[in-house]
Amino acid sequence: MSQTDTTALLASIASLVKTELAPLASAIDQEGVYPADFLHKLGALGGFSAAIPKEYGGAELGLNTQIDITTAVGRECGSTAFLTWCQSTCAWYLLHSPNETVKQRYLPLVAQGKLLAGTGMSNTVKHLAGIEKIHLTATREGNDYVVSGSLPWVSNIGKDHLAIVAASVGEEGYIMFAIRGDSEGLALNPCPEFSGLEGTQTLNMRFRNVRISTDDVLAKPDQFKSFISRIKPGFVLGQLGIGFGIIEGSLKTIRESNITTAHVNIYLDEQETDLATRLESLRKEVSNLAPQAENGTARILDILRARANGSEATLAAAQSALLHAGAKGYLMRHPAQRRLREAVFVAIVTPALKHLRKEIHDLEQHANVEAA
Amino acid sequence: MKQWMCGPCGLIYDEALGLPEHGLPPGTKFEDIPDDWECPDCGVTKADFYLIPD
Numbered sequence: 001m002s003q004t005d006t007t008a009l010l011a012s013i014a015s016l017v018k019t020e021l022a023p024l025a026s027a028i029d030q031e032g033v034y035p036a037d038f039l040h041k042l043g044a045l046g047g048f049s050a051a052i053p054k055e056y057g058g059a060e061l062g063l064n065t066q067i068d069i070t071t072a073v074g075r076e077c078g079s080t081a082f083l084t085w086c087q088s089t090c091a092w093y094l095l096h097s098p099n100e101t102v103k104q105r106y107l108p109l110v111a112q113g114k115l116l117a118g119t120g121m122s123n124t125v126k127h128l129a130g131i132e133k134i135h136l137t138a139t140r141e142g143n144d145y146v147v148s149g150s151l152p153w154v155s156n157i158g159k160d161h162l163a164i165v166a167a168s169v170g171e172e173g174y175i176m177f178a179i180r181g182d183s184e185g186l187a188l189n190p191c192p193e194f195s196g197l198e199g200t201q202t203l204n205m206r207f208r209n210v211r212i213s214t215d216d217v218l219a220k221p222d223q224f225k226s227f228i229s230r231i232k233p234g235f236v237l238g239q240l241g242i243g244f245g246i247i248e249g250s251l252k253t254i255r256e257s258n259i260t261t262a263h264v265n266i267y268l269d270e271q272e273t274d275l276a277t278r279l280e281s282l283r284k285e286v287s288n289l290a291p292q293a294e295n296g297t298a299r300i301l302d303i304l305r306a307r308a309n310g311s312e313a314t315l316a317a318a319q320s321a322l323l324h325a326g327a328k329g330y331l332m333r334h335p336a337q338r339r340l341r342e343a344v345f346v347a348i349v350t351p352a353l354k355h356l357r358k359e360i361h362d363l364e365q366h367a368n369v370e371a372a
Numbered sequence: 373m374k375q376w377m378c379g380p381c382g383l384i385y386d387e388a389l390g391l392p393e394h395g396l397p398p399g400t401k402f403e404d405i406p407d408d409w410e411c412p413d414c415g416v417t418k419a420d421f422y423l424i425p426d
Contacts, residue, residue, distance in 0.1 A: 123380075135380070135416065150415030152380045192381070192413050206415040 006065050012045055013072050025077040028199035029338050035080055035199065036116070039087065042073070043113010048088040051234070051294065052095055057108035063234060063290040067241040074245015075252075078342030079197040081242040082349070086156040090117035090164050092234045093176070096227065097218040105215065106162060106178055118156035120165035120205060121235070122350035124174070128228065129351075129359050136167035136207060138175055143214040145175055147207045153191055155202040157181055163205065164218065173221035176228075177212045185210040196341035233293035233303045236351060240286050240307060243314035243346045247279050250321035250339050257324035270320035278313050282306065301363045308356040311347040318343030376402050376421040381414035385421065 020038050027033040042048070050066035052058025059065075066088050074081030087110065094107040109115035127134040136149035147167050157163045159181045166176040181188060189204040214220075219227035254272045258265055265271075285306050292298035322329045322336040329336030347353045373388040390396040394412045396405060402421070409418055 132379070133420075150410070152414035152416070189415065192383075204414050206410075 002061075005059070006061050006068075009046055009050070009059065009061065009065070010068055010072060013042065013047055013069055016041060016045065017073055017076050021073065021080055022076040025079075025335075026333070026338065028077055028079045029196050029341070030198060030332070032198040034201045035077075035083070038080065039083060039116060040113050042084065043087070043111075046112075047073075047084060048091055048113055049111035051088065052091050052107070052111045056095065056103070057111045058091075063237070063294050064287055067238060067244070067286060067290060070238065070241025071244040071248065074242050074342075075248045076245075078242060078246050078249075078339070078345065079200050081245045082197065082345070083156050083200055085238050085242055086118050087113065087116060089119050089235055089238055090162065092238070093119070093164050093218060093231055094178075096230050098223050098227065099215075099217055099219070101215045102178055102218055110162065115162050116156060116158070116160075117162040117164065118154050118201075119235075120151045120154035120157075120163050121176075122153070123151055124166040124176075125232075125235075125350050126355060129355060130362075131355060131358065134166075134168045134174075136165060138167040138169045138212070140169065140172070141211075145169065145177070145212045145214075145217070147177075147210045147212055149207050151205040153202050154205050155200040157188060157203055157205065158201055159188065161201075165205070166224075169221050174219075174224045175212075175217055175221060176219045176224060177217045179210065179212065179216065183210055196338065197345055229300075230296060233289070233298040233300060236303050236307045237286060237289055237293050237298075239346070239349070240282070240310045243310040243343075244279065244283065246314050246339055246342050246346065247275065247317040249335065250317040250343075251276060251279075253321040253329070253336050253339065254324045257321075257326070257329075261324075261326065265324050268320065268323050270316055270323075275313070275317045275320060278316070282310055282313055285309075301360065301367075304351070304356050304360050304363070307351065308353060308360065311353045311356070314343045314346045373399075374402065375424040377424050378411045378414060378416065379420045379422055380416055381411060383411055383413045384424070 046059040047069050049058035050061040051063040054060045070081050070084045073084045091111040094103050097103050110117045123135050126132045138145040138147045161181045162178055164178050166174050168174055185208045187206040191204055318339040322340050325336040376385040387401050390398040390400045
């Protein structure tokens with residue numbers, strides 16, 4: 001990995017974000033503008049492929065660089081940082097799939113942003129943590145699978161997109177597979193209006209006897225458990241980039257607010273320096289964990305704790321930004337209220353803060369039993 | 373008349389109000405809705421709805 005390559009990539013992405021994304025941030029959040037053009041340009045620059053080897057069309061700069069890219073996007077727009085995570089995480093899934101056919105078919109296209117892709121793994125991840133039942137069921141027919149059921153909300157999808165999801169195959173276990181948005185038997189329905197992030201193209205996926213070829217399967221039942229363990233640390237850690245971007249944006253709002261009202265803002269509990277120190281500490285933690293997620297040695301408990309800390313720090317920073325801005329921060333045109341809604345999203349998107357606390361609790365209990 | 377909540381998306385089905393825009397007139401009891409009916413907002417079936425206590 002070359003530091004020069006990383007610095008150059010981040011500089012070109014920061015420039016693209018400033019000129020082509022920042023002016024759209026409010027419209028993306030509230031008016032449902034989906035930044036497809038920006039995503040394609042970001043992909044062409046290498047914005048989704050930092051953790052992908054060159055042989056699959058990647059930049060091969062590491063997961064830390066991918067998190068830095070998501071942060072750079074999130075500094076201006078939390079919605080698009082989330083989309084950046086969706087896309088780069090689908091590339092991450094494909095990279096680690098034991099099925100070379102599905103990898104060759106989709107990874108270069110997804111990594112370069114030529115084929116936009118959403119990850120519909122929320123239900124499965126919650127199901128595996130003992131939180132809810134799985135919504136997609138599959139039956140085997142020869143080498144293929146036939147899938148039915150519904151996933152309430154999947155982001156960054158559309159007729160010309162790819163989605164990566166999982167289904168239960170009864171006693172056999174689970175499969176994880178890729179599906180094109182225009183597949184026969186798949187309906188993509190609009191969702192009720194969200195309070196923000198409206199431009200993330202979040203749709204309800206309804207499967208009715210959708211046939212999945214074995215060539216589109218990322219993990220078969222006998223591969224699923226080890227596959228999920230392999231991808232989960234990077235899946236969870238990558239989301240920290242969204243939070244870091246929102247925190248940086250919130251710190252900027254705090255600095256701007258202090259130009260006129262520092263004399264009163266000093267009475268608030270969370271000051272810029274406190275939040276910046278907290279961000280730096282989290283960054284170091286994530287920076288140490290990212291290479292472990294890449295080489296498969298990360299302890300999931302460390303990853304979940306870092307993600308929970310990230311949610312809490314993001315909420316604290318966004319709330320502080322709004323309190324620093326005061327009444328004008330409550331105007332819809334002010335970024336502080338958008339940042340607060342984006343921060344809440346970081347805390348409720350799977351794994352949500354309550355999910356993280358449950359999983360951390362369960363793992364700690366298990367460790368205590370093992371130690372006893 | 374009872375109210376039922378969709379587990380995944382939180383939609384409330386109020387038997388008194390029904391869902392006329394989705395073919396369920398006011399007064400339609402949850403038990404009288406066909407089993408293959410789907411939540412209009414998220415597509416799950418009746419089995420994923422929970423009775424809201426009074």
